[in-house]
Each structure stands twice: as C-alpha cells, then as structure tokens.
Amino acid sequence: MSQEKSTSSSQNPLPIHRLHQSLINRIAAGEIIHRPASALKELLENCLDARATSIKITVKDGGMKLLQIQDNGCGIRRSDLPILAERFTTSKISSFSDLSRITTYGFRGEALASISHVARLSVVTKTRSEAHAWKACYLDSVLVPSKPGQTPDPKPCAGVDGTIITIEDMFYNTPIRLSALRSPSEEYAKVLDVVTKYAVHNPAISFLCKKAGSPSPEISTSPASDILQAIRSLYGHAIAKELLRVDVTSEQSKDGIDDPERWSAEAYCTNANFQAKKMVFLLFINHRLVESSPLRRAIESVYSGFLPKGAFPFVYLSIEMDPRSVDVNVHPTKREVLFLNEEAIVERISDAIQQNVVGQSQSRVFEYQTATKTMMDLQKAHPLVGLKAILTTVDSLLLVQKTLSQHKVRTSLQDRTLESMLPVNDPSRSDDSSGRAVRLKDIKESQCSLTSIAELRQSVVKNVHHDLTEIIRNHVFVGIVDNIRCLSLIQHSTKLYLINHATLAEEMFYQLALMQFGNYRRLRLDPHPPLRTLVELAVNTESGTERSGLQKSEIVDRIARTLVDRREMLSEYFALDISESGDVLTLPHLLKEYTPDLNKLPTFLMRLGPQVDWKSERECFESFMRELAYFYSPASGVWSGDGAGQEKSAAWQTEHILFHALRRFFIAPRSLLDNDVVQVANLPDLYRVFERC
Template identity: 45%
Template sequence: MASTTIEPEMDVGVPEPRGTKRPIDENEGPRKPKKIRALDPDVVNKIAAGEIIVAPMHALKELIENAVDAGSTSVEILVKEGGLKLLQITDNGHGIDRDDLPILCERFTTSKLKEFEDLTSIATYGFRGEALASISHIAHLTVTTKTADSSCAWRAHYGDGKLVPPKPGQPAAPKATAGRGGTQITVEDLFYNVPTRRRAFRSASEEYAKILDVVGRYAVHCSGVAFSCRKYGDAGVSISTAVALNTIDRIRQIHGSAVANELVEFSAKDEKLGFSATGLVTNANYHVKRTTILLFINHRSVESTAIKRAIEQTYSSFLPKGGHPFVYIDLEIEPHRLDVNVHPTKREVNFLNEDEIIDTICAEIRTKLAEVDSSRTFLTQTLLPSVQTLGPSHSTQAQDPDTALRTPAPTKKPYEHNLIRTDSRVRKITSMLSPATATQQPTPDDPEAEPPSTQTVLDEGLTYTTTDREPLKIALTSVKNLRAQVRDSMHTPLTETIASHTYVGLVDEQRRIAAVQAGVKLYLIDYGMFCNEFFYQLGLTDFGNFGTIRLEPPPKLVDLLRIAAEGELEAATQEQQHADTEEQRSIFANAPDLVAKTLLERREMLSEYFSIHISDGGHLLTLPLLLRGYLPCLGKLPRFLLRLGPYVNWTSEQDCFRTFLSELAAFYTPEQLPRPSPPGPQGQNQEDMGSDNTESGAEDEFVTKRRAQMARMLEHVVFPALRARLVATTRLLRGAVEVADLKGLYRTFERC
C-alpha cells in the first residue's frame, strides 16, 4: 500500500523546468577536466592535407604551379577517373637535384623562402612547401626527375612525407632510371586512406571537367608554355595549346571562336595604388547565361567576389537582361601590398585599396565597351559565289583510316521557333507523295524486271536488275590512303550544313547554282563543284562494287574515241588559229587508236574495279553506275573515254585510281545547260543551239527534256544523297555562299 501512496507524487509525465540542475549520481564522482594532448603527427598531416587538397583539381593546381615555377615550356597532364585513380603531370623544367629528394615531401621544405619577410616579395606560384607533402599523405606519390647536369634520371616513391620502397623488401633510396629532362609527378589512388572524402565525389566526369577548367585557365595565362591534357586511354587530347600562341589564340583554342572574335583589349595602371592591369573582355555583341572570369593576380589564379560583382554591374548597361560576359584580367600588384597567405589553397588573396583598384579597372572596361558600341558594324554578304562565308574547321577528332567515308549527323535538333518555310511551292499535293508513277510498267518479257512499286519517274524508262555477284572487300593500301586524304581535308561546319540542309530549288542551270536552307540560313550552292567531289567520294567508297549501265546496242570503242578526237580538234583549231593544223590533225588522228589500245590492254582491271566491260571486238558493253536514279549525260561519254588515255597515270597504282576516279567524277558531274530561250516568234536560242533551224529545234527539244530530267534528279536523288553521304572538304568552301540569315535580319531590325 505504501507504493500506491508514493506514485502520485512521482509523476514522470511532467517535464522539469528548463535550467533545473540534475543531481549528481551517487555512483558518479566529480568531473575532472580532460587532458590536452598533442595530436599524432600522422593525424596532423592528414588534417593539413585535407585543407590544402580538397579535390583532384587542387592537387593539379599545385603541381601546375610548381611546373611553371621550374621554367617549363611544356606541361603534359594525364588523368584517369577524374584524377582519383591517376593524376600525372610531366614538364621539361630544370628538375630536382638528387640530394634534395629525401626531404622533397616533408612539410615546409621549399627553395623559395628563407625568412618570414620574404612573403612580402614573393613572386612565384608556390612558396610554403606543403603541396607535395600534403599529397604524399593521402595518395601514392612517385617523382621522376632529371636535371641538366645529371647523367640519368632519378625515381623516388613517397608515403606520409617520407621515402618509401617501391615494393616490400626493396630499398627506399631514389633509384637511377632512364628519363628526359624535367620532372614527372605521378599521383595514384588519391584519398585512398580517407574513404569519407573519396565517397563524397559524385562522378569522375564531373571531376575531370573541373580539372579541364584549371588547365584551361593556366593555358590561357601562361604565355610561352604549351599545355596538353587528356584522359588515360584516349588517343585525342581534351586541351592542347602550342608554345607560340598568343593570348587571343589560346582563348580561341580553349573557349572557342565565338568568344575570341568579340574580344576587346584594355589596360589600366595607377602608380599611387601600385597596380597595373591588362586583359581581354568581350564586347556587347557577345553574351552568355553565365559570367566567365579568368582572374590572375600576380600570375596566380584566384577568385574575387567583389571583382565579379563589379564586372557584372559594368556590363549590365551594355548587355540584354540575363546576358553575361567573358573576362580575362591579368592584375599585377606590388608584392608588399598583397597578402597571398590567407587561404590554404591560395584561392583568395587580400590586397590594399581593393575598392579603388576595382573601380579603376571597371571604368577602363566601360570606356572600351562604349567605344565599340558607338561604332558597331553589321556584316553583309554579297551574292558572289566566290565569297567564303564559312569559317575554318578546327576539328581534331581522330577517325579510323580503314572505315569508309561517312557524313556526321547534325549536332542539334532545331526547335520549332527556328523553323521557317523554305519555299512557298513546297507545300503541294505532290510533296506528300513519293515520286512513284503507276503508268510505268516493266516489260512482260523481262523476267528480271522489278515490280511496278519500285519504278519511279526518275528511272526514265530504265529497268534495274539485280545480280548474284558478291561484294568485294577492298583492302588496297592505295584506296585507304585516298580515303584518308578526303577525311583529312574534311571541313566539319560545311559538312554538318550539307547534312542538315533542305533543298529549296534550282537557281541557274548554266552556272549550276541551287538554293538550300540549313536551319534559318539560306545558301547558294555550286552543285557542279559539289557533285564532282561527291561522285569522286562515291568512287572511293564503292570502289570495286559499282553497278553497271548496259549499253544497247554496244557502240564500238574506237568510234566513240574518234568522235571525241574530232571535237577536240575542232575546239583546238578555234582556240589556236595560227597553229599548225596538219600536226594537230595527225595527233588527233592517232589518238583514238592509241587510247583504244591502252583500254583494251587493261580491260580486265577496268572490268574488276570500275565495271567498264569491253568485248574482245572492242565494243563498249557497260559503264559504271554510281548512283541509282541519276543518269549522266551520255553526250560526255566520248570525251570521257578519250581523256582516259593522256589524263590517267597508268604507271602508279594510287595515282591511277585517283586520276581515273577524277575523270569518272567529271563524267558524272551535271553538265551546264543553256538558259531557256525567251519567248518570241522564233522560239529558238540561235547562239546556244546553232544556226540551222531544223537541228536547233531538235536540240532544243532534247535540252528541254534534259532540263526537266535534271531538275527532278537534283531534287529527288542528288541532294538527298549529298545530305546522307557527302564529306565536304575545304575546297568546297568556294562553292557555298550564305545569302540570308533570319536571326541576323531580326538583330538588324531590332537595332534600327
């Protein structure tokens, strides 16, 4: 019963008032202050390493600064798994002495400071001697170095700031090895003994992007130093700058031509404030969604929130809302006015008269932007086809030399607001249907003819048959070399333009000009030049596997050559009125027999590689078919055959294939058609078609049919094939001209 009377007084559900002292437990004695102990040196070093090396990018920054301090002119960087697995930097600087290697990775060992007062005049990147020491405590560090007066290189392995043996049981002393002048530092398994820090990194690609940002900053600033950075296992490099490049070209290499083309140079100086600043900033024609500032104070890459805020405020009156600039500033301040030892990673610095210096720099930038804005110009484009409007290509993507020529796919899918109609005549009922016709039927007595569904109006009465011939696998070195030459001369912007174009229409049949649209830009294309290159590439791609055009009845080879020789003789006589016509007649009289003999001697090769079959009696049976649905002008056949004699190098394999395919491409290239005759009582073009009314009438009918056929072939066969397979080369820049840009017109009207 006693327990029942005590329970109401012990209400555990009522909380004690705040601040109530807890009574001391009888078993607990009086508390004593804990002892202060010195941390274990290993713990101290790991804490310091965690402050200095926060991520792989910080380790790389320290290593780059050491390499540049060593007088290097070449810095090569190799990264694996974002720098966590491997981070290697190789330079060609003055190296490290063999005697200095034992204390290289001890804390606060440096060749740049002797007294504390030296901090006020420090002019190098690194100075505290903590970078390699910190790295050695959280990674496996290997240093290979060679000085100019050393007969060999020395390799040393470090762990926890001391020399360690490369393998158990081996000596820890540096080992002589082969190597080039300079230093190579290899950092493996970064944060291997700090698992919490290592798990904090999201992805290797994100860390690699941060590394590229660090390398890109120093690659822009360090003139006279070549930088390269690549992933482990990749053949190509992500960043590459040459020694001789100036600052603008370095920015072009790292950040692109869109930035480099709009840069404005500025400089500011004030002796009273003890600073001088130079730099490059973008003008009002360039803006992006995020500000990019490359800030170097006394040649050290740093960040400054105050400078960034002031720069953005300066540009706010020049750029549209939401637009931000690209800024590169090289600021030099007298060393005694600068404190570089305020941040473990030296990411931030303090300097005197900060507000005044920033105001001076922004005032100079504002003046330069106002000068450019007041004299802004607009680029216009003429209609001359010889004008080059597409910029040079900087693509360095490696390609397999054994693969066939392929056109890269368009990089971006256009949004709806970027699409406009190409031609008011496009949206017609026939544009919704394939160019098939139901009126054309295969002949009943031809069992090999294809069914009606595969016949098109482009076939012009031709019948296609299939064969059982197995495709040849061409492994000739000469053909591979010719394909590689085409790939090496590829112009990426023009290739992507052709790969994403829409055919608008035929402009001029005599000058062979057609209009195409790519995105919101309109181009005039010299389709004669483009077709010549395209059919040459088809010859290389389908080498040895051409189709055949069967000639019925087969003409005699010598007769065709004589027709061509007579035409050449007539043309030569008109061009050279004072030449010896007897000598010319003798040359052209013997040429058909000589060329026919040459082709007959090589008819096996012509049949195997080029699908040109010649009978024993000298009749031409077939011609190569390069593109289904496209019929070359057979009127050019005699001249094509005649040129196979003197214009093909039959002695060298590679030159033979190159010259033969060039002549074949010229034969397949669409011919120049005369302009349509103006309507009149005669209805004939006497200048183009001849003086005889009967013959000119027949030729005019042929030209009219050929013009209609050519228009259909260009729209439905040639330009779709160009879009799918053409690798545009730099030579084709002369054949493309931009005549309209919708966004450019909008900008012009907005400024008016």
C-alpha cells in the same frame, strides 16, 4: 548513488591531449587538397616555377585513380629528394621577410606533403647536369620503397630532363572526402578548367591534357603569340571575335621613386553582343590564379547594365603589382590574396571595362535603331564637360535588308498619334498645335572649377543606363495616356513603352540645371511678386506645418529671411534674383522654349527653405537643383491649370517641346527602370497572338 556520480563526472571538462602527428598531417592535407583539380593547380604552379616550356597531364577517373603531370623544367636535385615531400620544405623562401618579395607561385612547401598524406605519390626527375633520372616514392611525407623488399632511397632510372609527378588513388585513406567528390566526368571537367586557365595566361608554354588510354588529348596547345590567340584556340572563335582589350594602370608616381602602390592590369572582355549562361572569369594577380569576390561583383554589376537577366560575359584579367602590396599568405591553397587599395583598384578596373564595353558595343536588344556615340566621347571628356560629351550623338547608316511585317517600325514624326485618332469638336483649334516639334536651341555646358559640381556631373555620367538612354533618344511619341498621372506612350523599334513623363522630365531638368550651373538664362517676372506673399500662399495650403512647433507666420518669416540673406549667392549661381525689399525679380530659365507652370512657384520658393541643405556646398547645390527640376517638371497627381484651354496648351507643350528635349538632352539613369518605364507591347509577340486567331 552511482547515478549521481555519473552525472557529476559528465559535467567535468574533457582532458586536452596532443593529436597524433599523422592525424595532424591528414587534417592539414584536407585544407590544401580539396579535389584532384586543386592538386593539379599546385603541381602546375611547380612546373611553371621550374621554367617548363611543355607540360603534359594524364588523368584517369577524373584524377581520383591517376593524375600525372610531366614537365621539361629544371628538375629536382638528387640530394633534395629525401625531404621533398616533408611539410614546409621549399626552395622559394628562407625568412619571413621573403614573403614581401615573393614572385614565385609556390612558397609554403605544403603541396607535395599534403598529397602524400591522401594519395600515393611518386616522382621521376632529372636535372640537366645529371646523367640519368631518379625515382622516389612517398607516403605520409617520407620515402617508401617502390617495391617490397627494396630500400626507400631514390633509385636511378631512365628519364628526360624535367619532372614527372604521379598521384594514384587519391583520398584512398579518407573515404568521407572521397564520397563527397562529384562524378569522374565532373572532376575531369574541373581539371580541364584549371589547365585551360593556365594555358590562356601562359601562351608561350605548350599544354597537353588527356584521359589515360585515350589516343587524342582534350587540350593540346602549341606556343601562341599572345593571350588573344590562346583564348581563340581554347575557348573558341565565337568568344574571341567579341573580345575587347582593356589596359588600365594606377596613377603614375614621380620619376625615380620606387612606388609599391603602382600596378597595371590587362583585360580581355566580351562586348555587349556576347551572352553566356554563366560568367567565365579568369583572374591572375602577379600571374597567380586567384579569386576576388569584390572584383567579380563589380564586373558583374558593369555588365548587368548591358546584358539581359541571366546572361553573363567572358572576362580575362591579369593584374601585376609590386609584391610588397600583395599578401599571398592568406589562404592555404593561395586561392585568395589581399592587396593594398583594393577598393580603388576594383573601381578603376570596373570603370575602364565599362568605358570600353559601352564604347564598342552595338545594340543587341533592338533590331532596328540608330546608334548613339556615348561612352567613347564620354570617358575621354574632361570631368567638367562630361555631360556635354554624353549628349553628343551621331546617326549611323540604317541597315538595308528585307524587313518582315512584324519588324516594321514607325520612323516619321508625322505618323498619327493617339490624339489624332480621337474626335475633336473644336473649331478654334489651330493647325500649329499639332505641328512639328519646336526647334530647340543648343545648350552649352558651363565652365565651372568647383569640385562639387564636377563630382555631381560625374555621378550623372556614372549612373547612366545606356540602352534606356538610346530608347528615349530615338523614340517616336505615340500619345499622352493620362494627363493627371503624367503617363504617355512612346515607341522604339518594335516595342511600345508606358512612361511617366513627369519623372523623366524632372531628371532631365536636373541635368540641364547641372549642365548650365552658374550660366543660366533669366526668366523675368513682371510685375515682381513679393517673396513673402508667395511663400505665405504655399505655407497656408501646406498640411502638417503644426508638427514643426512654429506658427505659420514664423515659418514664412524664416523661409523668406533665409532666401533674402542668400540672395547674392542665389543670383550668382542660380540666376534667382531677389531684391533687397524681398521681391522676386527673375527665375532661372533652363530651357528657352519651355515655360514652367508658374502656379507651382509659391511651392517652389517655400520648399527652398526646409528642403535645401544650406550648410554643405555639394548638398546645397544638388538639393537646390533638385527642387528647381521639380518646379520645372509637369505636375503629377493634380492638374494645376484653369481650364480645358490651358490643359490643351500644356499637352501640346509636353508633346512638342518636352519630349523633343528628352530626345536631345536626356541621360537616363538606371533608377527609372524600377517604376517609370514599362514595356507594354512588342510587335512580333502581337503578330504571334493574331496568328492564332
């Protein structure tokens, strides 16, 4: 019976009761003060709000035994000391609407209160109008006597203008939090990190930080002229010499209009020559040290295209915006903020950093190469001429220095290729087939006012992989390894790469189609083949057509009718001329010196029906040009020629025209690194292997 009663009572809900005020305060304090460094951040911001020009920090045992901060700011009035450490007491705001105009660091009135609940807090302060300083001690938000037998009221004492706040025995009453802290040396490193970041952002203020009892400080700065000088003194010359300054602003609003969405940003970021084991990211929004995961990820993504895996940059970023656009009251420690148009601002800042880093970068992966002028011209160019700008290249002067054998690289196209090393018993072979690459005609970018084309051109520019583009632009052709699988070897600097030249060619022809949109040369067909006959040839050899639920003749009719109905658009934009009777008159000619494999023409025309999105302008143009590029690229997986003669001719065209065009016109996207470009050898590594033999 007693057992049933016990079971019944255990299922009843527990009563709700009000927590004791001291427990409430201690829980709240744990949200604000995580470690000595977080307490220091709050106190530093108070010093800056007090307009201090000199700040001194003294630390013992990583701040757990002692954390003292002294400033020469405006001080605290004697009449304000009794409520100084109470929760929600502040001089920064008086109404909720003030949050939309907040320009100070602090405003919540919780920092000193939280500290007094987890540590022993004392304050010595003096204003300029008072004759002496006042000392007050606090525990659990209230004044307490500094010595037994004394009253808790503030006591007069000697002191200079400003405030000295001393925190002792941090977390003495929360042993779990104390045990969760790291070693004193690690906590001290976090304290130094906070001081360093604020010292960089406030170069006009002198900072000093040292351990208690130590004769020399860890950090000592004098007023600097600018942020760059502060970075140099705090982070070292090695970082400062690699820094680039980036300024970016929002689009300017109309004159005379108060625009809350206007913002500006100043950044100092390292170029592609600098590499660190972890990212150093200093982010200030309206002079407040904060964190932003989307912004950090965007900048890391920018540098991932330039730095090797495991290497990171140094970035200092300061954003200033209208206080009405920022919600600072989203985190107890003010570590994070929310602001309007976050995605657009992040994208604009990351794009600006990418422009400057690439525009100023020099090679750090390859020892000998020619520099290409890429991002500076690219980003300054008009969106409609962006592709042409990125194709512009200039050769730099070669480094003149003694070259070790393992770093000697081929620099002449007349050097031997794989093909020249194989025995050839063909008396009919002409000398021209192994001669120099054909001289390619210049290709001008067409002027087009269509927004969809401008967006497609910009997407090519945005997805460029600059190191891979430079490899392709300055490579030396070694030879075709597998004609069926379209695999070739190229050399760049001291490295050997295996590439899928069909995939590279397909991407290049898409870019050429995009560049010449609406202004293609025409490749005339004589005699004119019937469209329906060509489509029928492809449909008859295509497997899986039965899944469409249509007869093959119905599929042919639909495709032919689709193309004939749109022949005016195809002629105007793509130079694909189809007569009223359904004959194919001309094809777009993307590269004058290169002739596509016309055995693929039936498949090309057939795929235009189901593979092109005819309903949306941008998708229509993009999918059509993708199909056109696939038609122009060498066939991969099956040889479409009719004999050894045609195979040899195609191989010559691949080496002397296709690869020459890749050097001149190709913009390599990042996606090629996944499967289509693989490094297979490195000369210095090979030398080390042979040295062991």
